[in-house]
Amino acid sequence: MESPADKSVRFLSQVPAGQTVRLVRIAGGHGLTLRLAGMGLVPNVPLEVLRNDFRGQIIVQVKNTKIVLGRGMSEKLEVAPL
Amino acid sequence: MDASVKKGEWLVALAGNPNSGKTTVFNALTGTRQHTGNYPGVTVEKKEGVCRVDGRTLRIVDLPGVYSLSALSAEELVARRFLLQERPDVVVDVVDASNLERHLYLAVQLMEMKVPLVLAFNMSDVARQRGLEFDLEQLSGLLGAPIVPLVATKGEGIDELKKTIVRCAEQVLPVPAEIHYGQELEEAIAKIESVLDENLPLLRSYGRRWTALKLLEGDLEIQEQIRSPQVSDVLHQVRQHLTGVFRESPEVLIAERRYGFISGACQETVRRTVLKRRDFSDRLDAVLTHRYLGLPIFAVLMYIVFYLTFQIGAWPQSWLENGFGYLAQRVGRFWPEGVSEEIKSLLIDGVIAGVGGVVVFLPNILLLFLGIAFLEDSGYMARAAFIMDRLMHRIGLHGKSFIPMLIGFGCSVPAIMATRILEERRTRLATMLVIPLMSCGARITIYGLLIPAFFPPVLRGPMMWLIYLIGIVLAIVCVRLLRSTVLRGESVPFVMELPPYRLPTLRGLLLHMWDRGWMYLRKAGTVILVLSIVMWAVTRYPRPPKDILSAGEVPPQRLELEYSLAGRIGKWMEPAIQPLGFDWKIGTALIGAAMAKEVFVSQMSIVYSLGGEEDLEQLQKRIREDYSVLQGFCIMLFCLISTPCVATVAVTRRESGAWKWAIFQFAGLTGLAYMITLLVYQTGQVILMLM
Numbered sequence: 001m002e003s004p005a006d007k008s009v010r011f012l013s014q015v016p017a018g019q020t021v022r023l024v025r026i027a028g029g030h031g032l033t034l035r036l037a038g039m040g041l042v043p044n045v046p047l048e049v050l051r052n053d054f055r056g057q058i059i060v061q062v063k064n065t066k067i068v069l070g071r072g073m074s075e076k077l078e079v080a081p082l
Numbered sequence: 083m084d085a086s087v088k089k090g091e092w093l094v095a096l097a098g099n100p101n102s103g104k105t106t107v108f109n110a111l112t113g114t115r116q117h118t119g120n121y122p123g124v125t126v127e128k129k130e131g132v133c134r135v136d137g138r139t140l141r142i143v144d145l146p147g148v149y150s151l152s153a154l155s156a157e158e159l160v161a162r163r164f165l166l167q168e169r170p171d172v173v174v175d176v177v178d179a180s181n182l183e184r185h186l187y188l189a190v191q192l193m194e195m196k197v198p199l200v201l202a203f204n205m206s207d208v209a210r211q212r213g214l215e216f217d218l219e220q221l222s223g224l225l226g227a228p229i230v231p232l233v234a235t236k237g238e239g240i241d242e243l244k245k246t247i248v249r250c251a252e253q254v255l256p257v258p259a260e261i262h263y264g265q266e267l268e269e270a271i272a273k274i275e276s277v278l279d280e281n282l283p284l285l286r287s288y289g290r291r292w293t294a295l296k297l298l299e300g301d302l303e304i305q306e307q308i309r310s311p312q313v314s315d316v317l318h319q320v321r322q323h324l325t326g327v328f329r330e331s332p333e334v335l336i337a338e339r340r341y342g343f344i345s346g347a348c349q350e351t352v353r354r355t356v357l358k359r360r361d362f363s364d365r366l367d368a369v370l371t372h373r374y375l376g377l378p379i380f381a382v383l384m385y386i387v388f389y390l391t392f393q394i395g396a397w398p399q400s401w402l403e404n405g406f407g408y409l410a411q412r413v414g415r416f417w418p419e420g421v422s423e424e425i426k427s428l429l430i431d432g433v434i435a436g437v438g439g440v441v442v443f444l445p446n447i448l449l450l451f452l453g454i455a456f457l458e459d460s461g462y463m464a465r466a467a468f469i470m471d472r473l474m475h476r477i478g479l480h481g482k483s484f485i486p487m488l489i490g491f492g493c494s495v496p497a498i499m500a501t502r503i504l505e506e507r508r509t510r511l512a513t514m515l516v517i518p519l520m521s522c523g524a525r526i527t528i529y530g531l532l533i534p535a536f537f538p539p540v541l542r543g544p545m546m547w548l549i550y551l552i553g554i555v556l557a558i559v560c561v562r563l564l565r566s567t568v569l570r571g572e573s574v575p576f577v578m579e580l581p582p583y584r585l586p587t588l589r590g591l592l593l594h595m596w597d598r599g600w601m602y603l604r605k606a607g608t609v610i611l612v613l614s615i616v617m618w619a620v621t622r623y624p625r626p627p628k629d630i631l632s633a634g635e636v637p638p639q640r641l642e643l644e645y646s647l648a649g650r651i652g653k654w655m656e657p658a659i660q661p662l663g664f665d666w667k668i669g670t671a672l673i674g675a676a677m678a679k680e681v682f683v684s685q686m687s688i689v690y691s692l693g694g695e696e697d698l699e700q701l702q703k704r705i706r707e708d709y710s711v712l713q714g715f716c717i718m719l720f721c722l723i724s725t726p727c728v729a730t731v732a733v734t735r736r737e738s739g740a741w742k743w744a745i746f747q748f749a750g751l752t753g754l755a756y757m758i759t760l761l762v763y764q765t766g767q768v769i770l771m772l773m
Contacts, residue, residue: 043334068471069576
């Protein structure tokens, strides 16, 4: 399991559109974790970034569903290359 | 079993994710035999309906759409409590078959609750198009629940679903499969189970394993109900142990295992024959959520909705108007000799004129909600929230705040209730407080009266647009003000699903439209009827003495009104509202508008008709004679901003949980309306003088 110090780990907010990454960790509280789990965002799930303007919201594709995440939210999701 | 459920009558709960097509399934099962209420104690909408199959009655309850059954939102709590406490005979989980893995997450949680489960694989046509093939028999065996494939929009599979529900209710069901969480987690669950007190009443309805699982998941609601120091100790201990071993919190582990179970079941039973390519939704999104095109497209769509509401709405509106005019005429002509003239006036000038004045705007309301329903059912509404988020974020609101605000254009009451989609309290309060600035459907009645009275046809559309725009701009200013003063604080993280685009069904649109229209009519039939009669009375009584009436000069109708209670209050108010360009008649009608916005129009028609004519055009002619264009505009401006109606105040009180917010909203908006109208009228006067 990677630690955040690992170079290959970065935040979802930094991933440009078109890339597919793997969710590593949700750096959020209990409520956030459960809410995201309900929408299919659990560790090790692949995420395809569909849209990221590096400001404002970001759109990802998870398990065949498009999900909009706020900027603040995307800064809490640690991802790594597939 | 529920005591109210008779023999041969089964209680069926409909569960499912938002966007699973659950509402369509509900409509297909119940048709028009449905009604909307509220779950007790909370403000979550509860839809109930009845469906008959082979002499048996299915009482169907549509649970709120949720992604999971934790206790994160009011919706999730309501759904969970209903399942645990009402113990439905069958639970139907509506699943989007084209998106199985994610939708089965809820199904797995239902299985954990050991409810008698039927899986409705909706949108199986879309799944087929995407090249998905299911081995339903095997999958059904793995999940331990019967599966019925559906295309709810076309009614396909609905009969089979009904039969399956009955079969499950009347026969012993296969027990839902149990999910094995892996050795470490299972040990933790067993440990918690062992310290749960045998006599806890909660265990009887919730089940031992489920309660332990929820505790391990960190469920606050269950923790509060247990409150045992021994359980807390063990819980703390196992959570720490698990976090130490897996470097993940138990709730993440549990979620991962659930998805693992689903993925395992799907791997064996779902075959993909076509490779995924960019589909229609992707291509549409490239345009509709485009960085630069998105916003203009959104604005155009909104304009089309409002344009249609008024252009097409004008037709049935004139039919209704003629109908009510004819009715009043008939009643007047055939009024039996000797029966009190007072009752005749009450019926014609109070009841028929008042209710008629409201009902003629029903076409507008229906068309507006048809438009909103189309945006919602097609999946565009979520895109609208996305497009608006950048803007909404800048003013300190959430992209989702936009949805209740949009509904506010229909009616403030459901809009304020819709603020429930916002989790963060301050964002929610700020949204709630400014919603009345979104010009509601009832106010259309006021603009519908005044705009044609003062403006030529070419200017009517733009005028309407301008009024709505002023409301939106003011709302933005007010939110900024609120968010930097009384409601300061960070906005919460945002997460929202973008459902695939779908062509809405006519049936769905019509049912939605009818639901809203019926709500409006019921309001017209009750509150507004009573208010119309009150208004009729205060504009008629006390009657002036005969000798003053016969003195001449001033027309008697006007004299009567000036003499009445309403006239007196209006006159008493006149010095205060004169700087806004209003006279006592407007003041009188504004008193009515505070009770319900629609009353302004019926009030004006009573103020002017008195003799018994309630023709809209006639009324517009009289108003045009009495007021200038600037005054007309100022009346609309004041009505736009001021004093939310009593229903809005009441619902703000309920949703905010405190009178202080409702009063703050009422007083704040009225004060704002006064200041702005004053500024516009006085500036307008100066400009007109200089011209």
